[in-house]
Amino acid sequence: MFVYTLPEEVISKISAGEVIESPADCVKELVENALDASSSRIDVEMLKGGKRYICVRDNGTGIHREDVHKVVQRWTTSKIKDMSDLMSISSYGFRGEALYAISTVSKMIIKSRFFQDEIGIKMEVEGGKVINKQEIGMPVGTCVEVYDLFYNLPVRLKFLKKEDTERNKIIKLIKEYALSNWNVHFTLHSNGRKVLDLYPCEDKKERIEALFGCKFEEKSIEKNSINISLYTSLESSRGEIYLFVNSRPVHNKNLLEYIRKVVGYKKICVCYIDLPPYMVDVNVHPKKREVRIYKENIIKEMIKELFRRQEWYPFELAQERAYYLPTPVVIDIIDNTLILVRIGDYLYFFDQHLLSERILYEKTREVERSCAFAIKAGKAISKEEAKELVKAWMSLENREVCPHGRPMYYRLYLGDIYKSLDRRR
Ligand SMILES: Nc1ncnc2c1ncn2[C@@H]1O[C@H](COP(=O)(O)OP(=O)(O)OP(=O)(O)O)[C@@H](O)[C@H]1O
Ligand SMILES: [Mg+2]
Numbered sequence: 001m002f003v004y005t006l007p008e009e010v011i012s013k014i015s016a017g018e019v020i021e022s023p024a025d026c027v028k029e030l031v032e033n034a035l036d037a038s039s040s041r042i043d044v045e046m047l048k049g050g051k052r053y054i055c056v057r058d059n060g061t062g063i064h065r066e067d068v069h070k071v072v073q074r075w076t077t078s079k080i081k082d083m084s085d086l087m088s089i090s091s092y093g094f095r096g097e098a099l100y101a102i103s104t105v106s107k108m109i110i111k112s113r114f115f116q117d118e119i120g121i122k123m124e125v126e127g128g129k130v131i132n133k134q135e136i137g138m139p140v141g142t143c144v145e146v147y148d149l150f151y152n153l154p155v156r157l158k159f160l161k162k163e164d165t166e167r168n169k170i171i172k173l174i175k176e177y178a179l180s181n182w183n184v185h186f187t188l189h190s191n192g193r194k195v196l197d198l199y200p201c202e203d204k205k206e207r208i209e210a211l212f213g214c215k216f217e218e219k220s221i222e223k224n225s226i227n228i229s230l231y232t233s234l235e236s237s238r239g240e241i242y243l244f245v246n247s248r249p250v251h252n253k254n255l256l257e258y259i260r261k262v263v264g265y266k267k268i269c270v271c272y273i274d275l276p277p278y279m280v281d282v283n284v285h286p287k288k289r290e291v292r293i294y295k296e297n298i299i300k301e302m303i304k305e306l307f308r309r310q311e312w313y314p315f316e317l318a319q320e321r322a323y324y325l326p327t328p329v330v331i332d333i334i335d336n337t338l339i340l341v342r343i344g345d346y347l348y349f350f351d352q353h354l355l356s357e358r359i360l361y362e363k364t365r366e367v368e369r370s371c372a373f374a375i376k377a378g379k380a381i382s383k384e385e386a387k388e389l390v391k392a393w394m395s396l397e398n399r400e401v402c403p404h405g406r407p408m409y410y411r412l413y414l415g416d417i418y419k420s421l422d423r424r425r
Pocket of ligand 1: 003029033034037058060061062063071076077078079092093094095096097098099100141142
């Protein structure tokens with residue numbers, strides 16, 4: 001109905017290459033589809049780092065019942081129709097290839113109910129072949145489940161990384177899409193445990209601060225329909241840069257390196273570049289990980305200008321900014337097990353064993369060793385020791401889960417506490 005096969009001239013122009021090489025690639029495609037369907041909530045689940053099972057459920061428009069069987073065919077898409085569309089893409093997807101690619105290397109179940117329909121369709125596909133299709137009752141939206149990725153490609157399966165590594169790739173990926181889609185509610189579960197629960201936010205800054213747990217400074221500039229907003233953490237940490245071009249997370253090395261030079265190497269930086277679609281070619285990389293920006297130099301100039309403005313600040317103030325570091329304040333160690341600590345505007349609870357194990361794991365990379373040598377629950381440690389552990393944790397890149405996949409912390413936002421007590425801050 002709405003999904004068509006692309007004409008030959010468009011197919012021949014689409015950047016060729018492997019689209020699905022890991023569970024994270026699979027999650028990326030499914031989340032992008034959910035976002036293209038205007039979802040306001042996306043729930044992701046994985047088992048064994050996505051190697052055993054992936055599920056992405058959304059509350060978007062759904063797929064028309066007459067289209068469900070078409071979406072796993074190659075080059076079928078509802079997002080573009082011809083060459084002129086290819087020159088000006090505003091959706092994440094455009095090749096009509098992702099579901100086809102996933103379905104050929106897994107066992108897949110697609111359930112979808114179109115927003116104008118009363119009933120949904122469930123379709124089972126195995127190694128690219130539709131083996132069952134039936135009507136089911138379900139809410140409007142789509143749910144795609146992927147079992148046993150690469151079950152029919154043992155060589156590819158062999159090259160997958162350890163569960164821990166694959167899981168971290170997926171956590172990072174969901175964070176990236178949450179950063180560029182701050183009004184969408186994202187949840188992520190791993191092996192049945194909640195890892196992320198990101199409520200819809202009013203603006204980018206709110207999402208960024210909730211995700212990283214610290215304050216950010218915003219700078220923005222607009223010129224000739226090009227909009228750049230750049231957020232840098234006020235505290236120093238391991239330098240991380242997130243770059244989005246028209247909401248798409250991209251890894252353009254050149255631009256990332258440039259931003260790193262301008263921002264410095266010890267900040268978390270989130271940079272959004274929004275420009276008219278015709279100025280961006282997203283069809284240069286099979287996984288769309290890189291884009292080509294026409295007149296990239298203009299973008300660089302604009303970023304430079306953002307920071308030139310900063311030089312107007314008096315020297316002392318600039319100094320102060322550079323050295324502002326929220327120090328964790330250990331409030332208590334409950335039952336010789338739970339470390340209660342304030343970091344910025346959040347109260348964090350850590351399990352001291354898990355925390356110590358996570359830090360040791362960073363050094364040894366061995367789950368059993370780090371578990372055996374970690375501080376046990378119930379052992380008395382000083383607040384100073386606890387603070388050192390928390391500080392070490394703050395500098396890690398993947399802070400959310402321990403090597404076994406358990407969540408690293410439980411935290412409360414101070415603002416929420418004030419709100420629930422009816423006191424203005
Ligand atoms: N979650 C979803 N909600 C609604 N429609 C969907 C969803 N997932 C897929 N579709 C439909 O299935 C079609 C095929 O999806 P698929 O991901 O294979 O291709 P695409 O998104 O069009 O392009 P690309 O291969 O670049 O991702 C989409 O064009 C869309 O019409
Ligand atoms: Mg897609």
